[in-house]
Amino acid sequence: MSDGTAPPSAGTGSEASGGNTGHPQQSPWWARDAATDPWRNPSTHAVVTHTPEPTFPPTEPPIPPAPKAPGLTLGTVITVSAVVAVLAGMLGALLGVIATKPGQQTTGTFSPNGSPPPGSYQEKIEQILPSVVTIWVSSGGSGGNGSGFVYSPEGYIVTNQHVAGLAEEDNARMEVQFSDGRIVPAELVGEAKSTDIAVIKVDGSDLPALSVADSNEVMVGDRVMAVGAPLGLSHTVTEGIVSALDRPVISGDSEKEATVTAAIQTDAAINPGNSGGPLINMDGSVIGVNTSIYTFANEDGEGGSIGLGFAIPSNQFKRIVDELIDTGTATKTVLGAKLKTTPNGTLGATVESVEQNTPAAESGLAGGDRIVAFNGQYVTDDVHLRALILRSSPGESVTLTVDRGGSEQDIDVTLAASPDE
Structure with a gap:
């Protein structure tokens, strides 16, 4: 799933149920993934x-x-x-x-019956x-x-x-x-x-x-x-x-x-x-x-x-x-990183790859980084991160908290704009 340069995927790792045939079944919260969680599919x-x-x-x-x-x-x-x-x-x-x-x-x-009181x-x-x-x-x-x-x-x-x-x-x-x-x-x-x-x-x-x-x-x-x-x-x-x-x-x-x-x-x-x-x-x-x-x-x-x-x-x-x-x-706000869902029970969004000449590349984000917070707000998964990015404005500077090899660090990123087509 891209952060904003492409539409979100209905699922990761397997074909998600959806389209116009059937509906996802509710699963216990501990057993859901992007393919079965109805909030995201x-x-x-x-x-x-x-x-x-x-x-x-x-x-x-x-x-x-x-x-x-x-x-x-x-x-x-x-x-x-x-x-x-x-x-x-x-x-x-x-x-x-x-x-x-x-x-x-x-x-x-x-x-209306009569006028409401001032x-x-x-x-x-x-x-x-x-x-x-x-x-x-x-x-x-x-x-x-x-x-x-x-x-x-x-x-x-x-x-x-x-x-x-x-x-x-x-x-x-x-x-x-x-x-x-x-x-x-x-x-x-x-x-x-x-x-x-x-x-x-x-x-x-x-x-x-x-x-x-x-x-x-x-x-x-x-x-x-x-x-x-x-x-x-x-x-x-x-x-x-x-x-x-x-x-x-x-x-x-x-x-x-x-x-x-x-x-x-x-x-x-x-x-x-x-x-x-x-x-x-x-x-x-x-x-x-x-x-x-x-x-x-x-x-x-x-x-x-x-x-x-x-x-x-x-x-x-x-x-x-x-x-x-x-x-x-109109434009949409982008980070320039391809994101994927983290394993069940793990917070954050994992960077799968970074696109060249994008805010992600300029900030030093790298494949394998796990973004765990956005401006101090915990990130639950890749969908949550993408939503927070789109809510922001192009040119806005944000701080991403990244887990890299078990060590957390803050990375400042200035988000960019991409045509919303």
């Missing part, structure tokens, strides 16, 4: 193809059909863009949601909702939906790459729905696949943009809100806390498309369709982009929130978003 996106066109939520909540036998497998990490149509019956049976025709709105979403929590939510959008994509006989939020008044909207990527097919149509029900066309500005961030744009000059907070100030236990369109239910608000920080999570349905994140973990309910929506602190500022969940998924890859959701930290996505707006492309 997700098997599928939560994108369900459908025909004909993507559909909007119901005008009245339906009576859920009797649940089908779930046939659940253990622990899968899935990204949380969603599609609702032909397979909405299955999703409805599992999650109690049925979709209807485009243009309809969810009961209560756009018709300075109240409800007023804060009322101020946030106009800045959050539902993204609808259709192409031929298929499509999907996700979420996003207004980043600047000029019409730039942030979402996940795996949401915007639905519009990459020929003749695809992407539209954005605002909280007042307006639906307007949108176009792709740029995308960064390794970090699952994309920017789209709609016409506008005075849109209500959300402020972006410093994710380095986030603490475990902070109250947060997730806002988005789970299963197409536009402008849904859920609440929870920050459960953990720098959680190394890989998501994607293939090795080529896998992304790795040192994520903010939250128990705020996140479901398919929340992808690209904001994770918001109690000041009303964005601290992350909701991107994936750890769930119990059935054999078709369907699953929902069990209180383990993950967001890309604001300090990481903001740099990428600004690059995409300025140039249409």
Whole structure:
């Protein structure tokens, strides 16, 4: 596994279970490796193809059909863009949601009863909702939906790459729905696949943009809100806390498309369709982009929130978003070393080889070195290290604690940039 010059491997030393066939089984923590640990070997996106066109939520909540036998497998990490149509019956049976025709709105979403008290929590939510959008994509006989939020008044909207990527097919149509029900066309500005961030744009000059907070100030236990369109239910608000920080999570349905994140973990309910929506602190500022969940998924890859959701930290996505707006492309942060998993029970990431003319080579890293800490933070494995590298910025100086032949030493490295293609 490379640190950032190539997508992460789904496994090391053996062919990992994954792709679109089956799901990894939960193993005792002492027996896991990169091929069987579901935190690092997700098997599928939560994108369900459908025909004909993507559909909007119901005008009245339906009576859920009797649940089908779930046939659940253990622990899968899935990204949380969603599609609702032909397979909405299955999703409805599992999650109690049925979709209807485009243009309809969810009961209560756009018709609040009265005005919230000044300075109240409800007023804060009322101020946030106009800045959050539902993204609808259709192409031929298929499509999907996700979420996003207004980043600047000029019409730039942030979402996940795996949401915007639905519009990459020929003749695809992407539209954005605002909280007042307006639906307007949108176009792709740029995308960064390794970090699952994309920017789209709609016409506008005075849109209500959300402020972006410093994710380095986030603490475990902070109250947060997730806002988005789970299963197409536009402008849904859920609440929870920050459960953990720098959680190394890989998501994607293939090795080529896998992304790795040192994520903010939250128990705020996140479901398919929340992808690209904001994770918001109690000041009303964005601290992350909701991107994936750890769930119990059935054999078709369907699953929902069990209180383990993950967001890309604001300090990481903001740099990428600004690059995409300025140039249409983005860079990713690299060390320049090929990494491999250490044996079970051993912390750290082992350097397999060092690439020439890279920060790793210039710092004196060598094959066989075991990196055990990153800026004083213990490194659990190669996936964790790669996530911490991608979270950092190109040009940033970091200190790696290296075990070389049984003796530890600190090595200072200035990280570099590589095109995020």
